[in-house]
Amino acid sequence: MSIIKAVHLRKRFIVKKKEPGLKGALKGIFAPKKIIINALDDVSFSMKKGEIIGLIGPNGAGKSTTIKILTGILQPLSGEVEVMGLNPQKKRAEVVSRIGVVFGQRSQLYWDIRLGESFELFRRIYRIPDEEYNANLELMDSLLGIRRLIDIPVRQLSLGQRMRGEIVSAVLHSPDILFLDEPTIGLDIQAKRNIRKFIREINQKKKTTIILTTHDLGDVQELCPRLVVINKGKIIEDGALDAIVHRLAPERILQIDTDKVKKDFTYPHCKMIKCEENKMWISFNRENVSASKLIAALSAEVRINDLQVKEPDIEDAIEQIYGEG
């Protein structure tokens, strides 16, 4: 039984192209040049209850559009959607009462009132029983320390604090499915960690099904056993995270700070990609080379002051393999 089913989804946007200058402006009024954007071009996937997937892909790939269709905000041009067995366009109210949605790029909270007042508002809108509301708030306090923020007007919250507020407001009514569209965007590492912990806990404790979009590979590596990769409105990969990362972006990069570099350092299956005054970058394939062995070999030849293993940028890899978005 799938809790989410999307079959052959298509979505098209028609936008007017603005041309510069007075002539362009006049032309825009009388004979506007229209361009068609195929935001979703045959998207199909499904999810089982309790699953977490990472929906990733470069900017403009169609991640947010997918979420907006699944949550009933947008109508698809064609294709079928089922969320908990219901069509979110036809049974919108019923579907949205059982899902939670966070858009990292835009706020669901009310800027002029205190965070707690927004929560109260949601409690009434979703008719959340007192017990459930208090229990959820309690859980959220232990995960995200939300009580401390409750008396602050939303406009005065920092980005990280506000995002915590957004997330709490999306789970107060114990949704079965949580849609998180770039919830970690612009956050520092500590704030990201908090949110990752929250996602893991709510998935384990409440069996909440979660769709997460992010540009941070760290997020998906920590949270999502399964990855759905989208590019130019098409799903190009759907499967186990490890397999996809290995296939799309097998190379990791070791960055070494040293007093004296050794330009001619070699090691099987490794490549020196850059060498500066006191820094070296070596790429290596995670399948044949272990980072620790490479570091051991290096430290025999140079003095290592500091080191860093960088994960590959999967979005770069997608663009390289499938063309620019």
Next chain:
Amino acid sequence: MRCAVQSWFEYPLEMLCWIIFIPLYSFGGLLLLKVISTQFSEIGGWTFHGLAFFYGLGIVTHGLHVIFFFAVWHTNYMVLNGEFDRILLYPMNPFFMFIIQSFNIAGYIDITPGIIIFTYACLKLNLDWNAVAILKLIAVLIGGTLIRTGIFMIAGAIGFFRDTRNAVTNFMVDFLAYNTTAFPLNIYPYGIQVILTFLIPVGFINTYPAQDFMGMDNTFSIPINLSLCTLLVGIAFFLLAYGFFRFGLKHYKSTGS
């Protein structure tokens, strides 16, 4: 709701302008009617006090519309900024959520001059306020408010289909709604009266109800009681506008980020 009210108080200077400007405009309109009716003794069979009744009724319904349905003035803005995303995520009727989010207490500035003018006219006209008359007045106020709201709703919901600007739409619609209710319809040529009765039913906001209260004849000899008719037309027109709004919402595009 509270949020909408608070943001009003954050712009006290703007509020001050409205507090001065709106009543000035309203009483100015009455003065114009006074001048016209003394110059030409009677226009279209209306006495000055009849005109004041008509004019006051128009402003009161405008005030009610602004208090309860101010949201519809912002439809295009909300569409362009993707604000309906949030509304569509609530398990409630989206139009209801849309309306209560900008409940507008500041509309008292609009309604107060109307109440003063209307009360003045009622006192001068010595109307018999029996139960039927009171029910009729309620019907007329509801009907007129719904007609005004319907006009703004339709104009605003065009924003779901093409990019329109609030300022332009509201200016045009407000101009239309104000001017067609500042003078009784029967001073206009027949063709225009047809349009303003059957196409955009502004005649039912105040011309026909006032004629009913004054016991005057109307151009089209409408057989049903004009006050009751106002309520029925108001409900029908509002439902039509609501249908168009819902249809527009199906075409809502959100925004790309």
